[in-house]
Amino acid sequence: MxxxxxxxxxxxxxxxxxxxxxxxxxxxxxxxxxxxxxxxxxxxxxxxxxxxxxxxxxxxxxxxxxxxxxxxxxxxxxxxxxxxxxxxxxxxxxxxxxxxxxxxxxxxxxxxxxxxxxxxxxxxxxxxxxxxxxxxxxPAVAAQETERPRLQFDAATLERVTAAAGLAPQGYWAFAPGAEYGPAKCWPASHYAELARSLHAAHGLPVVLLGSGKEVALCDEIAAAAPGACRVLAGKTTLIDAMVLIAGARGVVSNDSGLMHVAAAFGIPQVAVFGSTSPEHTPPLNPRAQVIWLKEELQLDCAPCFDRVCRFGHTRCLTGVSPQRVEAALADRLLAA
CATH class of the missing domain: 3.40.50.2000 (Glycogen Phosphorylase B;)
Known part of the structure; x- marks a missing residue:
């Protein structure tokens, strides 16, 4: 061996x-x-x-x-x-x-x-x-679809972690609104809040906001703009527990981030909003994932720029993605599941 x-x-x-x-x-x-x-x-x-x-x-x-x-x-x-x-x-x-x-x-x-x-x-x-x-x-990997990341937890771990958070598997949505790399990867907080309000009104399920301690202020801003819809767990869980909470979610919405790849590896219905980075380089390798990237649609010659902060100050690649579009994409992924 x-x-x-x-x-x-x-x-x-x-x-x-x-x-x-x-x-x-x-x-x-x-x-x-x-x-x-x-x-x-x-x-x-x-x-x-x-x-x-x-x-x-x-x-x-x-x-x-x-x-x-x-x-x-x-x-x-x-x-x-x-x-x-x-x-x-x-x-x-x-x-x-x-x-x-x-x-x-x-x-x-x-x-x-x-x-x-x-x-x-x-x-x-x-x-x-x-x-x-x-x-x-x-042999080299011929296509990413044939070899995609997979993570797993047993049912007991899923039950234990969700119960400790006062949640039930499949009984909540998960948002990961941050990105370590910088704001040019982050869909606007106001858009996340509007989506949270709409999902909560339509389904009656809470939206769990996940991330590191650096993202607490961002998640608090989203929760304040969506009264009663969100629970801020950013900075309050270990990474392993955040991963378990993603594995137990009904669906996940995120930027291009580490937690996006975690959701993909669990095969969770998800929508990933890309801005400064490219889904050709680091897509969520998940048949249940929907990527939204406006490079071709808006003819953004600057994309992907891989900048931390938008050099033009407008971040059109992100602000141009409406909450309604993300919600429709998430509904489609749930049906496909």
Whole structure:
């Protein structure tokens, strides 16, 4: 049996996109351990095929040279192969310091000494599932539809977490209105509020607002503009519980974000509103998903800009998506389910 260490990416969405790689490795008999930063580790705890999750004690953006050496010392002799998913130099240090015999990753930032099997860097912004899955070798991913991320929780976990939140599975909507990357990815709060009011009036179900502590103010703004319709759980749940709440929702509405990919991996009916980023690069890989992106419809030559803040100050790619359009798309996804 090949003992494999997977060095995980630092973003939730990218972590979700690595699940097909885990599936490939597990299917051929590899014993997979994921080494991940604390805010990403819960994603791997919801992946079949991951035997163990090691939380890495590093701060975002820091080299932490000494800490990486200490962690590597605890891993020496435990693994035969390392798969390094991020392209940075620092992400390849632990497998190198640990003396893992086979260290696989992309050329990245120039890592000839750290990795002994290097794939050439692809041009542009490739689909992330194929990007990660290629590290396993074998045939390339021909189409994203044939290999999409999947996460899972057992029924007992779903019942426990929803009950603790005073909810019932399939008895609420979930919105994820934030995005770590910046406001150019965020559908307006006023639009979320209008949609929440309409869904609550039509179905009588609460709308749960999810996100990190950084998104509490945004979620409070949405809830205040939709009196009685919303429950703000942003900043009040762990990531693992937020994932469970997404898995139990009747439907999900979000921006292009990590929680969008979580919803896709659970196969939840969802609508994803794209602005500055491109669904050609990071779509929700879910047959129950509907993407709304106005690039062609509004002939937006600036899209995708991948900016954090709209350089023109209008964010037409987002403000032009009406709440009524999102509600109709969500209704369509529910019927398709």
């Amino acid at each position: 090949n003992r494999a260490l997977l060095i995980a990416p630092q973003w939730i969405g990218d972590a979700v996109m690595s699940q097909p790689l885990v599936s490939r490795l597990a299917a051929r008999g590899d014993e997979v351990t994921a080494a991940a930063l604390p805010w990403v580790a819960p994603v791997y705890r919801a992946m079949a095929g991951v035997r163990e999750v090691i939380e890495l004690p590093f701060a975002h953006g820091r080299l932490d040279w000494s800490a990486r050496r200490r962690v590597a010392a605890t891993l020496r002799g435990r693994f035969d192969t390392a798969y390094v998913l991020p392209n940075s130099i620092k992400s390849a240090l632990i497998p190198f310091f640990a003396g893992i015999p086979q260290r696989i990753g992309y050329q990245g930032e120039g890592r000839p000494l750290l990795l002994n099997k290097r794939l050439p860097n692809p041009g542009g912004r490739p689909p992330m599932v194929a990007f990660y899955s290629a590290l396993a070798g074998g």
